[in-house]
Amino acid sequence: MKYPYTQQFRQNLVEWFHREQRNLPWRHTKDPYKIWVSEVMLQQTRVDTVIPYYQRFIDKYPTLESLAGADEEELLKMWEGLGYYSRARNLQAGVREVVEKYGGTVPNNRHDLQKLKGVGPYTAGAILSIAYNLPEHAVDGNVMRVLSRVLHITEDISLPRTRKIFEKAVDELIHPDYPGDFNQALMDLGAMICTPVSPKCLLCPVREYCLGFMEGDADQLPIKTKKTKSKNEYYDVYIAVNDGKILFERRPSEGLLANMWQFPMMPKKQPSENTWEPFELKYNVTITKVLEENFVEQKHVFSHLTWNMSCHLIEISENGPFPDSVQFVTLKEMEALPLPVPMAKIMNILNRYIFHSPE
DNA sequence: AAGTCGGGGGC
DNA sequence: GCCCCAGACTT
Known part of the structure; x- marks a missing residue:
């Protein structure tokens, strides 16, 4: 059966975002390069951790060209402590590709973006929707958690193929007039309300349209089986x-x-x-x-x-x-x-x- | 599909 | 301690 609240959900979510969104440094720009930098830093990394790194990084490399010409050891030093250091090298490689192949203009389509080093399905969708205002999905762990509850999806999110289910869901749910805001609204909702443990359903702007809340098992979702052994x-x-x-x-x-x-x-x-x-x-x-x-x-x-x-x-x-x-x-x-x-x-x-x- | 790849915050 | 985080890449 089809989700019956698409219109209300997307509208209430975006309205809530316009009232309550977090004030983050990368939300003061539409520069695709800066959005790109922020999204790469945010991969598997919390917002509060990223903020100071992002500001230092943009101060030092304010343009795509400046990053393309950066010394690698200096670049790594800027990334020091942030973790997943291949992100920094891949980002620079991607930026250099854009300078060489696209004359310094970040591509505005998923096909070309995802061929860039370090840009996967999520980051491509984030750049497209936020910087270019295109209706593209940007599915991360946050979005899977929120939508598993809203749509009561019980597939195991630790399986790679499950992401496609959520991408299809976003394709149908996304607000056609505010695609970037819609995607970021899902993030903010996941960070502030629809948290991994103890979700604040009573404060949620879309709980009326949340199947998980109706079922009473929102806090049991998403299903995630795989455990890492170290x-x-x-x-x-x-x-x-x-x-x-x-x-x-x-x-x-x-x-x-x-x-x-x-x-x-x-x-x-x-x-x-x-x-x-x-x-x-x-x-x-x-x-x-x-x-x-x-x-x-x-x-x-x-x-x-x-x-x-x-x-x-x-x-x-x-x-x-x-x-x-x-x-x-x-x-x-x-x-x-x-x-x-x-x-x-x-x-x-x-x-x-x-x-x-x-x- | 499973492993690799950092580090920190919350509980 | 364990879980998770605005994931991508390799095998």
Whole structure:
């Protein structure tokens, strides 16, 4: 049976949005480039986290051309702490494609947009509807949650194919006069009212048209089965000092935390495994003094794995030669390098140790 | 379809 | 601790 409240739902939702929408930095522009930047940053990332990054990023790269010409390490530094760093590289690659193939104008059709690096079905729809005011669906986790309740859709949203059901639903529901506002209204509703736990149905502007609310099981939706299991990884981390400089290395250009910088790390199968000699061999250094054998134990949880790091503070002799990815850097030089959060944590502890140590 | 890819906030 | 977030890409 067909959903009978299409007209009222879309109208009440958009009217509510026009009254209650959040004041967000990227809502003061229709520049497709800036909308694009915001949407990429918002992938799997909360609004409150993104806001300061977005503002710094637009200040530094105010135009598509400025981002196209940016230095990659500087770009990564701007993204530092935001996570999913391939987003930054893909965004720059996409922007460069637009400069080269489309003369600097962001495409206004789904076909060309989705061919750009880092632009998938959601981001394409968001750019099209918000920047170009076109009636295109932009289905994310938020929209699936809201519409699973409104339309009482009980398909498992953890299955990739389920997204198509919601895209079709949006195609029918979307407000033809305010497509961008409609899509953003679904987001705001999901963020403020139709929340994952304890949805505020009594405050909802469209509860009269919500099948889930009528059934009384809105808070049980959406159905999501798949659960992620994470595994433990163990490392020795060597903070290796020589003449005021610290041994540092750039991670490989692909995979986890690609191209970001770290203290040298030796993977261990067991926490008890000893990697001191393998470390000397791998990095071609000699340990001359152990300053703090157990400097700090640091744990860092990623979405799919956990790093358990045993950090050691040592002095080494500079043997070399070293590959390009390995360098001695001063604390000052280190500040300019993009560090993943687990390394920034260790860095903070090291700074406190150096500058505030009681001894 | 399942894994990979960060980090933080809320409970 | 666990869940989820304005997802995309690879295999």
